[in-house]
Amino acid sequence: MPGKALVITSGKGGVGKTTTTANLGLGLALRGHKVALVDADTGLRNLDVVMGLENRIVYDLVDVIEGNCRLAQALIRDKRTRNLVLLPTAQSKEKDAVKPEQMKELVKQLKDEFDYILIDSPAGIEHGFRNAVAGADEAIIVTTPEVAAVRDADRIIGLLEASGLYDPSLIINRVRPDMVRRGDMMDIDDIIEILAIPLLGVVPDDEGIIISTNRGEPVVLNGRCRSGEAFNNIVRRLEGEEVPFLDMRGDGLLEKLKRLVGLR
Amino acid sequence: MWEFLSRLFGRENEASKVAAKERLRLVLVHDRTTVSPCLLETLKEELLDVISKYMEIDQAGFEVNIEQGDDSMALVANIPIKEMKRALSRTKN
Numbered sequence: 492m493p494g495k496a497l498v499i500t501s502g503k504g505g506v507g508k509t510t511t512t513a514n515l516g517l518g519l520a521l522r523g524h525k526v527a528l529v530d531a532d533t534g535l536r537n538l539d540v541v542m543g544l545e546n547r548i549v550y551d552l553v554d555v556i557e558g559n560c561r562l563a564q565a566l567i568r569d570k571r572t573r574n575l576v577l578l579p580t581a582q583s584k585e586k587d588a589v590k591p592e593q594m595k596e597l598v599k600q601l602k603d604e605f606d607y608i609l610i611d612s613p614a615g616i617e618h619g620f621r622n623a624v625a626g627a628d629e630a631i632i633v634t635t636p637e638v639a640a641v642r643d644a645d646r647i648i649g650l651l652e653a654s655g656l657y658d659p660s661l662i663i664n665r666v667r668p669d670m671v672r673r674g675d676m677m678d679i680d681d682i683i684e685i686l687a688i689p690l691l692g693v694v695p696d697d698e699g700i701i702i703s704t705n706r707g708e709p710v711v712l713n714g715r716c717r718s719g720e721a722f723n724n725i726v727r728r729l730e731g732e733e734v735p736f737l738d739m740r741g742d743g744l745l746e747k748l749k750r751l752v753g754l755r
Numbered sequence: 756m757w758e759f760l761s762r763l764f765g766r767e768n769e770a771s772k773v774a775a776k777e778r779l780r781l782v783l784v785h786d787r788t789t790v791s792p793c794l795l796e797t798l799k800e801e802l803l804d805v806i807s808k809y810m811e812i813d814q815a816g817f818e819v820n821i822e823q824g825d826d827s828m829a830l831v832a833n834i835p836i837k838e839m840k841r842a843l844s845r846t847k848n
Contacts, residue, residue: 638779645783675771677779685779 493602494525497609498627498656502643504614506635507664507694510704511722512611513541514711515631518726520575521711524606527566529598530580531623532613533589539579543707544569553581556593562600571712576605586618591625598626607729616650624651630659631691636666636677645686660691662725667696668739679739692725693736694718788828790821802832811837 499512512528520526530538533553539545550565555578562578569575578601581588601608612623624630630651634644644661651659663682670676683690694700699716703709711726713719717737724734790798799819806812813835822831 636775638775638782641779642782642786646786649787674773677772677775681772681776685776685783 494604494606494608495629496598496602496627497607497629497631498531498612498624499609499631499633500612500620500623500647500651501614501633501640502616502647503634503640506633506640508614508633509537509541509611510700510709511631511633511662511664511694512538512609514709514719514722515726515729516575516607516609517542517569517571517709518711518722519607519609519729520569520572522726522730524574525604526575526607526609527578527601527605528575529578529601529608529610531594531610532619533580533584533586533622534582535613536580536582538611539567539577540707541704542569542577542709544577544579545707548579551579551581552597553584553588555597556589562597586613586622589622591621594622595626616646620650621654624654624656627656630656631662632659632688633662633664634682634686635664636671636682641677641682641685648686648688658688660689661686662692662694663690664694665696666693666739671739679736690736691728692721693739694721694725695737695739784828785823788821795819795821802834806834808840810839813837 499508499515501508509532516526516528528538528542529552530536531552532538536551539548544567547567550560552565554560555562555565566576566578569577598608598610608626610623610627613619632644632647632651634640648659651657661683663679666679667676671678679690679693695717697716697718699713700710700718703713703716703719709722710716710719711722714723721737724737727734799817802819803812803814803817816833816835818833820831822829
């Protein structure tokens, strides 16, 4: 059975697409699936750094498409699990070095060998976006609880439909429970009501995610961290399991105490 | 003083999420009704066909536009009439 290709996209930049791609990819691989991550942001390569694999790149996506190497030669094996590979993109080429048709063919080849192909889309709605969605079977939209990010997510829903990708699911990233509790941040229900697409996950903003990204180790490896827990939950939902969403109204005093003494 | 009190009791905080949601709702009303020029042109042609059954229109002055108000959208058509048609027989069959 061929694998499933998911594009991770957002419209707006800086909402956490690459971090999400890295975490879901590693999470799925650690649970036994064969996963390929594809960086579709040609010219602004990032996924390699977030994965901590930047020193291992020899060939890239554009080399594969231009025939400078075979696909298998460009795939970088992850250092934590043999189930995961990264196809980095070119840093010194333009976005239009790749055509949607070529991308489609490449993803098709990967689907023969891997269970999941996660495509990290660039920000924007131009050439790079069209390349990223070209080979995808399903789409995951990442947003943050801000007016501009949700607006762009709404626009992306329409553009995905125009590309034949219906029913995308939503990840709301960088939620700050303390601000939601104070009424200073749109909560999950507000955003879902407005965008009207199914919720795949909610990821709290915490320091753990910044610290792990500094080290090139996706936070999904850190089970004690709330954002790591959130990404793990999303991975299980992708597998079809029903997992309750983390409570984003924030921890009460009791929860904080429990955490302090290591009860959870 | 009142401002301090309302901040103390969290009223101003309450407003920030509500404001975000309201602004988002408004901007999406506009975004979602964005019509491509091509679609507008087709609409114009079809309108012209229908209206021509009843009256003769000055085609050069015929305009159709989407106008945005602060919190509403409207389809505004300006259709100068040259002459009313006396017989409506064509529309009946």
